[in-house]
Amino acid sequence: xxxxxxxxxLSRKEQVIRKAAELFKDKGYAAxxxxxxxxxxxxxxxxxxxxxxxxxxxxxxxxxxxAAEFRKSxxxxxxQHVPASEKLRNGIIGHIxxxxxxxxxxxxxxxxxxxxxxxxxxDFLLLRINYINRFKTIIEDGVRTGEFKNTIDKKLAVMTLFxxxxxxxxxxxxxxxxxxxxxxxxxxxMLVNGLKKA
Amino acid sequence: xxxxxxxxxLSRKEQVIRKAAELFKDKGYAAxxxxxxxxxxxxxxxxxxxxxxxxxxxxxxxxxxxAAEFRKSxxxxxxQHVPASEKLRNGIIGHIxxxxxxxxxxxxxxxxxxxxxxxxxxDFLLLRINYINRFKTIIEDGVRTGEFKNTIDKKLAVMTLFxxxxxxxxxxxxxxxxxxxxxxxxxxxMLVNGLKKA
DNA sequence: CCTACCGATCGGTAGG
DNA sequence: CCTACCGATCGGTAGG
Numbered sequence: 001x002x003x004x005x006x007x008x009x010l011s012r013k014e015q016v017i018r019k020a021a022e023l024f025k026d027k028g029y030a031a032x033x034x035x036x037x038x039x040x041x042x043x044x045x046x047x048x049x050x051x052x053x054x055x056x057x058x059x060x061x062x063x064x065x066x067a068a069e070f071r072k073s074x075x076x077x078x079x080q081h082v083p084a085s086e087k088l089r090n091g092i093i094g095h096i097x098x099x100x101x102x103x104x105x106x107x108x109x110x111x112x113x114x115x116x117x118x119x120x121x122x123d124f125l126l127l128r129i130n131y132i133n134r135f136k137t138i139i140e141d142g143v144r145t146g147e148f149k150n151t152i153d154k155k156l157a158v159m160t161l162f163x164x165x166x167x168x169x170x171x172x173x174x175x176x177x178x179x180x181x182x183x184x185x186x187x188x189x190m191l192v193n194g195l196k197k198a
Numbered sequence: 199x200x201x202x203x204x205x206x207x208l209s210r211k212e213q214v215i216r217k218a219a220e221l222f223k224d225k226g227y228a229a230x231x232x233x234x235x236x237x238x239x240x241x242x243x244x245x246x247x248x249x250x251x252x253x254x255x256x257x258x259x260x261x262x263x264x265a266a267e268f269r270k271s272x273x274x275x276x277x278q279h280v281p282a283s284e285k286l287r288n289g290i291i292g293h294i295x296x297x298x299x300x301x302x303x304x305x306x307x308x309x310x311x312x313x314x315x316x317x318x319x320x321d322f323l324l325l326r327i328n329y330i331n332r333f334k335t336i337i338e339d340g341v342r343t344g345e346f347k348n349t350i351d352k353k354l355a356v357m358t359l360f361x362x363x364x365x366x367x368x369x370x371x372x373x374x375x376x377x378x379x380x381x382x383x384x385x386x387x388m389l390v391n392g393l394k395k396a
Numbered sequence: 397c398c399t400a401c402c403g404a405t406c407g408g409t410a411g412g
Numbered sequence: 413c414c415t416a417c418c419g420a421t422c423g424g425t426a427g428g
Contacts, residue, residue: 030228031313034407046408047413055407085394111309115229139393148393153376156384157393159369160362167361171353178351186354194392195337195346195355196283232423244424245397253423 013051016041020058021104029059029112059112060120066109067127069098074134084142085192091135092191093184095165100172100180107169132158161191211249214239218256219302227257227310257310258318264307265325267296272332282340283390289333290389291382293363298370298378305367330356359389 019040023032034055038045052058073094077087099106113124136158142148164187172183217238221230232253236243250256271292275285297304311322334356340346362385370381 028226028228028312030226033405035405044414046415046417049408050413088393114226142393152384152388152393155369156376156381157388159365160385160388163365163368164358164361167357167365170361171357178354183354186350187358190350190355190358190392191388192393194388194394195286195340195350195390196392231421233421242398244399244401244426247424248397 016048016051017058017061018104021062021102021108024059024062024112025104025107029108029115056115056117056120059108059115062105062108063113063116063124064120064127066098066102066105067124067131069101070095070131071127073098074131078134083147084138084145085147087138088135088142089188089192091138092161092165092188093181096168096184096187097180099165099169100174100183103169103172103174110166110169132162135161164191214246214249215256215259216302219260219300219306222257222260222310223302223305227253227306227313254313254315254318257306257313260303260306261311261314261318261322262325264296264300264303265322265329267299268293268329269325271296272329276332281345282336282343283345286333286336286340287386287390289336290359290363290386291379294366294382294385295378297363297367298372298381301367301370301372308364308367330360333359362389 016037020032020037023037023040026032027036033045034048035045038048041048074091077090077094080087080090082090114121116124136154139148139154139157139161143150143154168183168187174180178186214235218230218235221235221238224230225234232246233243236246239246272289275288275292278285278288280288312319314322334352337346337352337355337359341348341352366381366385372378376384
């Protein structure tokens with residue numbers, strides 16, 4: 001196989017994965033059939049398997065690639081020497097920006113990961129709990145320094161934060177007047193400062 | 199069929215629906231088979247159909263019963279003559295209390311409604327957009343009276359609110375130290391006032 | 397509530 | 413990338 005064949009294969013594989021992401025988002029992983037996917041690509045179902053090993057391999061690559069992006073973004077934020085409220089703000093903005101780069105894959109990451117088989121599901125959930133706990137640490141730091149209220153339950157705070165972030169791909173219209181940067185800003189403002197006028 | 203038979207049937211049908219809710223929540227509607235459900239109930243798959251008409255009928259009853267509960271709760275709140283911030287707070291608490299009464303059905307309502315067929319899906323989405331818009335009206339009232347910031351995008355605000363509320367069944371442990379009333383209080387506080395110390 | 401069964405569809409393979 | 417096909421499983425029905 002020549003280099004250009006390898007590149008062609010890679011790009012075709014990428015096409016398959018991207019179309020699959022759209023399909024999985026729209027119908028859900030379990031209800032999306034490989035025949036549906038093939039039809040979207042204009043080929044026969046059996047032909048998919050010269051590009052990918054299995055249906056689940058596609059789901060795995062979508063979920064774990066997104067997880068890696070989120071992790072990278074948070075690591076950058078953790079390096080910063082800024083107050084906890086600023087760190088939380090930057091973490092939120094980073095998370096939103098990673099999502100905005102691929103809203104379809106983000107929706108699959110959030111809604112369909114439960115269809116991963118073991119041991120992948122376990123690995124995925126470990127990555128997620130680690131990510132959540134690192135946000136929780138930022139919130140706890142903010143409570144310790146007096147920036148954040150000490151009256152709020154930390155688990156509730158971090159899960160509420162996460163819920164807000166993770167549903168964004170379900171309603172955000174990338175063609176709308178509000179761009180991802182402004183979206184991140186406003187989301188961070190609402191969660192940190194609330195709706196009420198200061 | 200005697201009256202007591204009717205009552206027995208009704209209660210058995212309820213058992214089927216409740217078990218189905220657990221199964222749909224755990225595996226997702228599409229991945230949950232009627233044979234799985236039958237096994238959980240200790241009967242054969244074909245026997246399910248003496249209690250229910252179809253798999254989707256179960257999903258419909260779960261989704262629309264929850265929708266009716268949410269609607270009822272919001273109507274009570276809308277009658278109140280209180281400031282918008284108070285109304286929003288009470289709307290949040292009401293929503294949480296409806297969910298807390300049946301966390302399993304709430305999770306199905308949120309995650310599996312997309313598997314409804316037409317025309318039920320359309321009806322469901324209309325109910326949901328109506329509910330969301332009524333919350334949006336409360337937020338807009340609050341902006342008009344000066345209780346809420348006028349800098350925030352209203353769609354973002356209401357969708358963030360909804361995301362936070364609707365993911366609660368995914369992480370809330372009803373045996374935890376925080377009870378539904380306190381949960382509603384804290385969630386309302388976080389969304390209205392933010393994490394930051396006043 | 398059961399046995400026996402239906403047609404449709406599923407993910408995936410063999411072989412080219 | 414295709415034709416031809418596999419065993420497994422799906423929601424649901426007939427008849428008792």
